[in-house]
Amino acid sequence: MTDAETADRLVHRRARMMPAMAVIFLAQQASYFSGHHPGDGSRLVDHIAISAWPILSVVLVIAFATGGGWFRGARVRALINDESARAHRAEGFRFGFLATMAAAIALYALSLFEPMSARDAIHVLMSAGIAAALIRFAMLERRALNS
Amino acid sequence: MSSGLINFLRDERTRLGWTQAELAERVGVSRKTINTVENGVFIPSTVLALKLAAAIGKPVEALFKLDEA
Numbered sequence: 210m211t212d213a214e215t216a217d218r219l220v221h222r223r224a225r226m227m228p229a230m231a232v233i234f235l236a237q238q239a240s241y242f243s244g245h246h247p248g249d250g251s252r253l254v255d256h257i258a259i260s261a262w263p264i265l266s267v268v269l270v271i272a273f274a275t276g277g278g279w280f281r282g283a284r285v286r287a288l289i290n291d292e293s294a295r296a297h298r299a300e301g302f303r304f305g306f307l308a309t310m311a312a313a314i315a316l317y318a319l320s321l322f323e324p325m326s327a328r329d330a331i332h333v334l335m336s337a338g339i340a341a342a343l344i345r346f347a348m349l350e351r352r353a354l355n356s
Numbered sequence: 357m358s359s360g361l362i363n364f365l366r367d368e369r370t371r372l373g374w375t376q377a378e379l380a381e382r383v384g385v386s387r388k389t390i391n392t393v394e395n396g397v398f399i400p401s402t403v404l405a406l407k408l409a410a411a412i413g414k415p416v417e418a419l420f421k422l423d424e425a
Contacts, residue, residue: 213381220388293389293398353392 216288219278223289224354227347230269231340237262238336242329262332269339273301273346297349305342312337363420366394368412382411 210218241262276290276298290298312334319325369379369390376390383390385404392398393408400408409416 213377213387216386217377217388220386287384288386291385291389292401292404293386293392296398350388353388353397356392356395356397 212282212284213288215281216278216285219281219285219289220294220350221354223277224347224350227273227343227350230272231343231347234265234269234343235336235340237265238332241332266335266339269343273298273339273342293353294350297346297353300349301342301346304345305338308341309334309338360423361396361399361420362423363393363396365390365408365412365419368414368419369394372412379408379411383407 276286276294278286278289281289316325316330316333320330369376374382376387376394380387380390383404384407389398389400389404393400393404405416405420409419412419
């Protein structure tokens, strides 16, 4: 398989995976806010629950920012992150930023009526920003692939 | 992203008998990018437009023009 064919396959896979990862990420937040908060961190399961979310967040942010293909050659990485992919990523960043700001304003209004912990607020802000960026990027990539 | 630019990339590419993948290979971008440029979904940078023109063997004005309608 040539580099171009490999890149084409990875671009299709990325366009399919990004929305799926966004849904998994949001589902994890739904679980967090459903009332089953990790404990005080003294048990092993609490450590796992508390650390899983920031680890997944960091992985998703790095995957989105770099475009993936970490274990591929430089030429394949260049092809999957070419000009249109970079433009779509920039649009994803813009959407993510706007979603984060909208969530921040909503949290500010909510905090006037309901006290909220910093951890909960961070969950909401990061969920909104990361999910919006991933979904917007994937939408643009899928539209480009299907046009 | 598609406003204001008409392109003749598909016409010129097919005139040469190239596939999108072949043109993409010559220019160093993905086939997706060639597809989106041809369909007017994505407006290429000046650098990419010049690379496309060089690969096709025509001046960039022969591939792209402003939609003045």
